[in-house]
Amino acid sequence: MSVIKVEEKLYQNRYIVDENRPHIQIKNPELCATECGDQACTFCCPANCYNKEEGGGVSLVTDGCLECGTCRVICQDQDNVSWNYPRGGYGISYKFG
């Protein structure tokens, strides 16, 4: 099976990146490795912002974020995602939506 490259999909989109000010953060990275079983954010996020790390943890890069809120909803049981919208004017800017 060929791997789907989400990055190629995201490449079509317009983003206004707020450098060094990620609007979503993992509160306690250790918790992802030790407490979270399925790490659902790593396969549910439509922009593939979350990735499994070799050490068992999860990394987050918000540059391609579509601001849908899935990770926010899905991580309720662990409550380990600090989720905000980007500052006004930043983030995804849909041309078509």
Add this chain to the structure above:
Amino acid sequence: MVEKFDAIVVGAGPSGNSAAYTLAKGGLKILQIERGEYSGSKNVQGAIMYADALEKIIPDFRDDAPLERHIIEQRIWLLGDDSYIGTNYRSESFNSERPNRYTIIRAQFDKWFNEKVREAGALVICETTVTELLRDGSGKVYGVRTDRENGEVHADVVIMADGVNALLARRSDLQKELQPQNAALAVKEIHFIDPALIEQRFQVKGDEGVVIEMMGKVTGGMVGTAFLYTNKESLTIGIGCLISDFKAKGISPYKLLEDLKNHPVIKPLIQGGEVKEYAGHLIPEGGYKAVPQVCGDGWMVVGDAAHLNNAAHREGSNLAMTSGRFAAETLIELKRQGKAPVAANLALYKKKLDDSFVMKDLKKYKNLPEIMHMSPQFFNAYPDLLNGAAHNLFTVDGVDKKSKENQIFKSFAKRRSVLGLVGDAFKLARAFR
């Protein structure tokens, strides 16, 4: 000195624009705050726009609204592995002077709508994120804080039209958290393609359009649906399933989308297009039982933020526009009567919702989300069985029809058991009655 308005509308999607437009037309001093570059830049929908809801706000919208195609044919398909069985309804009478449904491109449509809001006299500020509601000691809302410098603004009422995540209400404990089984994650792409190919493949001419709603194999046994809509020079294709199901099945949304695009009956329809955008968004799917409190002292909540979405009929933007209009009309009436926007008076907004199709329809299907969630067979086994049955029936192979009927019945009984079939029939009846 902090500036004060009659009302602040947070968000510039269909509900926010409807509220702000109606309020400004009613002569109230309105501030609308949008976090995107422009109205529409953060918004995602299939998208189908229902004319009736907009006509009640802007009767002559057809003069200049950016509409794509009016819909003359609705297809509902149950997909098998390499097949579909379904219904198509097409009517020449949908080619009327005032068509009922249109495909739209939301970023363009919302921008147009927001221009109307400005023309009506509201002050619209974009690129500004509202971070919290301002509330006094009694809990009454008296304004918002934004991420701008000196970003505090006051108003008699704040109308929250901030979309499905409804962060403002949730962070003020005015709403419970969104549950994974009450929200679908949908992903979609827009494919630009020669309009001649659209005309050819969908048998349409001029501005006529076709919409296809799909269920079955493509959602991998999850509760969800897929769609393919025709725009003027593009097609939008997308698929959505409950977040709880994505989590349980371990499937990625973009994997589903790729499978859909490669499905043997879909692929020829979209072939040759150029993808220009990929989007993802949540859809409120909890129905009637998930609708929160919609108003209180100094606040109202409208549209997706109030969970007003009819999943059974794939209607949302009409509920959004109607709720936005109701919230505005409520405020205009109170203002005229000199009544304060406290909970007891704003309850008129709730009454308007209850007396309209908005809550009546949601109430009609109040059991549907739960039943669907507990019954994946409707999204998996049945589309499969029906495709199998059709294939059997339409293959002429020397087997007599009575034996074919038996084979088909057995395939159903084997997959669901006879009692299961009867139970499912009752479930469906209960869900849709």
